[in-house]
Amino acid sequence: MFKLEKKANIDKSSVFMVPLSAIGCSLIFVFILFILLGKNPTLALFIIFIEPLLSVFGISELIVKSTPLIIIALGLSFGFRAGVWNIGAEGQYTIGALSGGATILAFYPMSGLWLLPVAFLVAIISGALWGMIPGILKAKFNTNEILVSLMLTYVAILFLSAMVYGPLKDPDGFNFPESRLFHDSGILPIIFHGTRAHVGFLIAIFLVVMMHFLLTRHMVGFFIKVSGESPRALLFSGKSRNQIIYLSFIICGGLAGLAGVIEVSGPIGQLVPAIPVGYGFTAIIVAFLGRLNPVGIFLAGLLLALTYIGGEAAQIKLGLPNAITGVFQGVLLFFLLAADAYTKYKISLVNIRWKI
Amino acid sequence: MTYLLEIAGITKSFLDIKANNNISLKLKEGEIHALLGENGAGKSTLVKIIYGILKPDSGKMLLNGEEYNPENPDFARKQGIGMVFQHFSLFESLSVIDNLMLGQDEHVSRLTVMDQLSYIKDEYDLYLDLNKTVATLSAGEKQKVEIMRCLLQDPKIIILDEPTSVLNPEEVKKFFHFLKKLSSEGVVILYISHKLQEIKELCDFATILRNGNVVKYCDPKILSINELAKFMIGKDINQSYKLSEVEDIDVMNINNIKYNNPELYGISLQEINFNVQKGEIFGIAGIAGNGQSELMKVLSGEINNIKQGSILFHGKEINYLSINDRRKKGMVFIPEDRSGHGAIGNFSLIDNLLLTNLWDVDFFKNGVIDYIYSAKKTKEVIDEFNVICKDENSLASSLSGGNLQKFVVGREILKGPDIIVCEQPTWGVDIGSANMIHDFLLDKARMGATIIIISQDIDELRKICHRMAIISNGKLSKIYDASSITSENIAIEMAK
Missing domain, CATH: 3.40.50.300 (P-loop containing nucleotide triphosphate hydrolases)
Structure with missing residues (x-):
């Protein structure tokens, strides 16, 4: 039987050591996995983690994939710091994509620089409103936000399908369940010519800086910190638990919604049923791997994006199953939690005996 | 045998x-x-x-x-x-x-x-x-x-x-x-x-x-x-303190407050009546769990939906004011628990100072916290109230109980409040720090502040209060002169 005892002092270096050792252990794990699958493990690791970084295409794809992960994880980290467990970012992302995309379609074929900002605003507001549903239920009826936000994800995904199969279907699309392709005013500009890398990545970097400022310098960040430490102290400082719950869901839902509209007006360019591909869930790993710190989230977002691209490359070049990406991400979270437990608790083996 | x-x-x-x-x-x-x-x-x-x-x-x-x-x-x-x-x-x-x-x-x-x-x-x-x-x-x-x-x-x-x-x-x-x-x-x-x-x-x-x-x-x-x-x-009353002069001006009036506690086994308040005057130190004695923390919350505004009865501050009703709105009016509060209520162990002293000051526009501009000003104020508390610590960036948990309590009390007194409401201000504090905290409070009262102390330490109350009452089962007793209250009075009121 294991015995866990809380450590009095937690080493400061654990902020770096925990994610690094989790990444290290995960690499060892997949290394062994590749051997068992009969593949050359060094080559496989090279193809997944190094090769994408050696080409312009790889780098630009990294930018494309990391953008939604970083933006969603920033929002999630805000709530996680406050002790609000929003697991439904995937749904908020889907709603943002749908409402933002629908806005662009509504103004087809009007052109103008105003269109994208309007679509973004609509997506942020609708993502935040969708996020508010579990928030209000938690505040008013003390429901579990983990369950409600997660289940609303499936509602959101089905709602997207219903819209794309129905009202938003492309009138000239031979009955395919897809919307019309967005016209030029509804498409985000590209940063590097000839690639898919779009300005959404710059928005993500801007948000990293903003979130860092919000958390370290602004009152909002202070109250979030208080809320994560002690609900009683929060009340004493003049803020209520419900205010923090609402704020967390608004920020998280808003950012997830923004990530959604960036994705549809960026690489996808239209509304399709397959917009939700799990970024909202992967972003949870990003948030924790980044230690809920904006800069950490930026780096973790890049790493997790790399696993998507590398996984695809390994599928093409080595015939490895695409599931390898999911396996790596899952194992990473597992080792991360283990490393966390190991730094926070002293673990020892004991005989099963009743002791006070 | x-x-x-x-x-x-x-x-x-x-x-x-x-x-x-x-x-x-x-x-x-x-x-x-x-x-x-x-x-x-x-x-x-x-x-x-x-x-x-x-x-x-x-x-x-x-x-x-x-x-x-x-x-x-x-x-x-x-x-x-x-x-x-x-x-x-x-x-x-x-x-x-x-x-x-x-x-x-x-x-x-x-x-x-x-x-x-x-x-x-x-x-x-x-x-x-x-x-x-x-x-x-x-x-x-x-x-x-x-x-x-x-x-x-x-x-x-x-x-x-x-x-x-x-x-x-x-x-x-x-x-x-x-x-x-x-x-x-x-x-x-x-x-x-x-x-x-x-x-x-x-x-x-x-x-x-x-x-x-x-x-x-x-x-x-x-x-x-x-x-x-x-x-x-115990009987020995240590009346070595010189009490402040009380002026005949009501600062706070509590009129027949009633509060139904929604919590299981929580104590409900009723028949709470008292008034405190300028320069007065008013004590509320009682055994733990007889409604003290509820009364504290009602006074501080952590509970601010009292419908029956009234809380008057300088003659104006404040039943529905939030804790920060009460602070704006010149009230300060020192809760019983230093870890996780009045202060946070994992926070620096600067952050702990901010905990009760983020309504005061001196500390922030457009929502951005002025950490330079906050650090300066934190240093003032440390210096003026003899808080022994490394510096203003020290974690609250690195301070001894007595020093942290001096910090918490000092943080509130430095605001120059009209009224200080505190609960167990010297609980779990070494004798040296306890005496200092009593001195701080008495000094403040001499300068015209009003103080309400909720405490289980009867010696403490008899030492520094003008008048006191006993809370038992959520009811407040009649008000006694602290100099003439006897152990019998206290015991009988506690048993009610």
Whole structure:
């Protein structure tokens, strides 16, 4: 039987050591996995983690994939710091994509620089409103936000399908369940010519800086910190638990919604049923791997994006199953939690005996 | 005469505070022995030593005439000593029987335990559905589970820590009946309490503790409640402080406040009436859990939906004002708990200063916190109030209790408030810091501030208050002059 005892002092270096050792252990794990699958493990690791970084295409794809992960994880980290467990970012992302995309379609074929900002605003507001549903239920009826936000994800995904199969279907699309392709005013500009890398990545970097400022310098960040430490102290400082719950869901839902509209007006360019591909869930790993710190989230977002691209490359070049990406991400979270437990608790083996 | 347990000269210190000073105690077979004292008198420390949780610094214990040095509670249980804590140690999600099984040695089978339990149930009238989940039980029933667990060990001595605090009067009656039956079979009961009426009714013998010393051995049936109270609370009033002048201006009026507590076992407030004047220090005494924290929240605005009665500050009703709106009007609050309420251990002192200041526009601009100004103010608190720490970036948890409390008190006083409402301002604080905190408060009162102190430390209140009242069961007594209140008055008001 294991015995866990809380450590009095937690080493400061654990902020770096925990994610690094989790990444290290995960690499060892997949290394062994590749051997068992009969593949050359060094080559496989090279193809997944190094090769994408050696080409312009790889780098630009990294930018494309990391953008939604970083933006969603920033929002999630805000709530996680406050002790609000929003697991439904995937749904908020889907709603943002749908409402933002629908806005662009509504103004087809009007052109103008105003269109994208309007679509973004609509997506942020609708993502935040969708996020508010579990928030209000938690505040008013003390429901579990983990369950409600997660289940609303499936509602959101089905709602997207219903819209794309129905009202938003492309009138000239031979009955395919897809919307019309967005016209030029509804498409985000590209940063590097000839690639898919779009300005959404710059928005993500801007948000990293903003979130860092919000958390370290602004009152909002202070109250979030208080809320994560002690609900009683929060009340004493003049803020209520419900205010923090609402704020967390608004920020998280808003950012997830923004990530959604960036994705549809960026690489996808239209509304399709397959917009939700799990970024909202992967972003949870990003948030924790980044230690809920904006800069950490930026780096973790890049790493997790790399696993998507590398996984695809390994599928093409080595015939490895695409599931390898999911396996790596899952194992990473597992080792991360283990490393966390190991730094926070002293673990020892004991005989099963009743002791006070 | 032989004694089952003899304790001789037990002393135990925590840092510079002597929690137990040369305590001796003898328990004889079949006796219900009261351990009487106020909070902090040293009762818990003593029983933790007997039960093997703490080790004494000096002194010795004899069990059945043989030396007894319990290594841990397991050892104590094997020697026939059982204990029921005030706070239950049960697994909420497990059934009653599973909880009981967990207390047994590995080789004891479920059937044996069931057998024993059915005997205990019949013998002592302790009926309880063994398959119920503990979480669904009432506090009184949970206590039954603890008692059953204790009885399964076939103990010779049972230590009960404030057992009636979770029982209603009807349950108390039954419980006493049970204890008397148990003692008639030769089991010794060490009964910890500060409820004098109960002790008179139940106990054969009482040892009264005050400030870690035994002040009296007696038969509680012979002594009156007033006499017991006098021993428990002490008589020596240290009137060395010079009190401030009170001006005849009402600063705060509390008129017939009523608050229904929605929490289970929470205390509701009613008939709370008092007024405080400029320069006055007003004390509210009472035993823990009689509505003090509720009253504190009502005064501070952490509860701000009082519909019945009124709270007037400078003549204006503030029932519905939030805590920060009250702070804006010149009120400050010092809650009882320094860890996680009034301050946060994981936060720097600067962040702890901000905790009660983020309504004051000096500390932020457009929502952005001015950390330079905050650091300056934090340094002022540290310097003016003698807070011993490395610097303003130190974590609150790195400070000693006394220094952190000086910081918390200083943080509020520095705002120059009209009124200070504090709860247990010197709880768990060393004597040096406690005296300093009293000085800070008295100084402030001399400069015209009004102070309300809610405290369980009656000596403290008699020392620094002008007037005081006692809160009991959510009701406030009539108001006494602190200089003329007697131990009898206090005991009677507490028992109401």
